[in-house]
Amino acid sequence: MPFPIKVCAVCSEEFELKPDKPGFANRCPECSAPEAPEAAAKDKVDKEANQARREAMRNLLYRKDS
Structure with a gap:
């Protein structure tokens, strides 16, 4: 077939x-x-930057002021 x-x-x-x-x-x-290695590297950098932003926002929103 x-x-x-x-x-x-x-x-x-x-x-x-x-x-x-x-x-x-x-x-x-x-x-x-698959895309070029440069594009994959850029995606990894963007992913790491987004993770850092999320952690910073989480720390600002949920930290306990003593």
């Missing part, structure tokens, strides 16, 4: 949708490839 033929939503190329294909079902394997 052949795999269904799909059209990539990003580059409009046709590709076979295989069951073990990584990424999105509406994107070809090239467009579904």
